[in-house]
Amino acid sequence: xxxxxxxxxxxxxxxxxxxxxxxxxxxxxxxxxxxxxxxxxxxxxxxxxxxxxxxxxxxxxxxxxxxxxxxxxxxxxxxxxxxxxxxxxxxxxxxxxxxxxxxxxxxxxxxxxxxxxxxxxxxxxxxxxxxxxxxxxxxxxxxxxxxxxxxxxxxxxxxxxxxxxxxxxxxxxxxxxxxxxxxxxxxxxxxxxxxxxxxxxxxxxxxxxxxxxxxxxxxxxxxxxxxxxxxxxxxxxxxxxxxxxxxxxxx
Amino acid sequence: xxxxxxxxxxxxxxxxxxxxxxxxxxxxxxxxxxxxxxxxxxxxxxxxxxxxxxxxxxxxxxxxx
Numbered sequence: 001x002x003x004x005x006x007x008x009x010x011x012x013x014x015x016x017x018x019x020x021x022x023x024x025x026x027x028x029x030x031x032x033x034x035x036x037x038x039x040x041x042x043x044x045x046x047x048x049x050x051x052x053x054x055x056x057x058x059x060x061x062x063x064x065x066x067x068x069x070x071x072x073x074x075x076x077x078x079x080x081x082x083x084x085x086x087x088x089x090x091x092x093x094x095x096x097x098x099x100x101x102x103x104x105x106x107x108x109x110x111x112x113x114x115x116x117x118x119x120x121x122x123x124x125x126x127x128x129x130x131x132x133x134x135x136x137x138x139x140x141x142x143x144x145x146x147x148x149x150x151x152x153x154x155x156x157x158x159x160x161x162x163x164x165x166x167x168x169x170x171x172x173x174x175x176x177x178x179x180x181x182x183x184x185x186x187x188x189x190x191x192x193x194x195x196x197x198x199x200x201x202x203x204x205x206x207x208x209x210x211x212x213x214x215x216x217x218x219x220x221x222x223x224x225x226x227x228x229x230x231x232x233x234x235x236x237x238x239x240x241x242x243x244x245x246x247x248x249x250x251x
Numbered sequence: 252x253x254x255x256x257x258x259x260x261x262x263x264x265x266x267x268x269x270x271x272x273x274x275x276x277x278x279x280x281x282x283x284x285x286x287x288x289x290x291x292x293x294x295x296x297x298x299x300x301x302x303x304x305x306x307x308x309x310x311x312x313x314x315x316x
Contacts, residue, residue: 213287217275220294224264224271230302243295249288 209249216242267297 219242222228228235271290278286 209284213275213278213284213291216291216294217271217287220271220291220298221268223294223298224260224268226260226264230306239295239299242291246288246291246295250285250292 212245212249216245263301267294 219228219238223230271294274286274290278284
C-alpha cells in the first residue's frame, strides 16, 4: 500500500512534469530556453509595422541590441538603401564593439563576400535548403506561415557555430536587408549562444536544461556510487522526476 | 551482508558512472543535450532494476538464513 502510494504520487508528479516540460519544450527552441510564445507574439506584433521603424529604433535596441535591426536601421538612417557587404560589416563591427569591448571582429572581417551569392560554404546542404525556405518566408506576406517556421529558424541558427552565425547574419542582412527592415522583423544573434528578437527579454539559452541535466546527472552519480541509498523516502519521487525530465528532453 | 550488498559499488555501477560522466562531456562538447537526457532515462531504469534485484537477493539470503 505504501509503495502504491509512492508510485501514485510519483506518477502524478511525473505526469505533471512531462506536461509542463513538453509545453516548455514546444515553447522553447530546440536547444535552449528561449521564450517562444513571447517571441512569436512579438514577431506577430511587429510584422505589420512597416512604416514605424524609426519610432521603434530606440526601444528595439534598448534591452540588449539586435543585430539585424540595428544594422539595418543604422544603414537606413544613413540613407543607404542597398548596402554592400562592407557597409553591413562596418555596422556589425561597430555594433559588436559597442556591446563588447573585447569582441573579436576577425570573424566578420573574414567573411567571404563571394559566399553570399555563390558558395555558402559555411552552411551544409540541409542548412542551405532550410535557409532558402526561410528566406522565401521572410519576404512572403504570410504571417502565420512565417511564425510556424520560427522554431525551424531557431533550430537552424543553433546548429551553426558562433563564428558561422555572424556569417549567416551578414548573409541574411545583405540579401534580405530590404525585406527584413521594411517589415521590422528582427532576428538576431547578439552573442554566440543567444537568440533574441526585438524588445524581448533575453533568456540565456540552455540554462534550465543545463540545471536539469546537472541535477539528474548528479543524482544518478550519487545513486550509482551508493551515496544515495534506495531506502530514503524521497528517492522514488526524485527518480520519477528525473525520468520525466529525461523523457521530456527526448521527445 | 545486507549492508555490503546495499552499498557495494559493482563493475556495472562503475560502467554507468563512466557512461554518465562521458555523456556529460560528449553532450556538452557536441551541444547535444539529448545524449545526456538519454543517459538520465537509461540510468533511471537501470538503477531501479539494480535496486530491485538487490532487494530480491537480500530477501533470498534472509530466507536462506
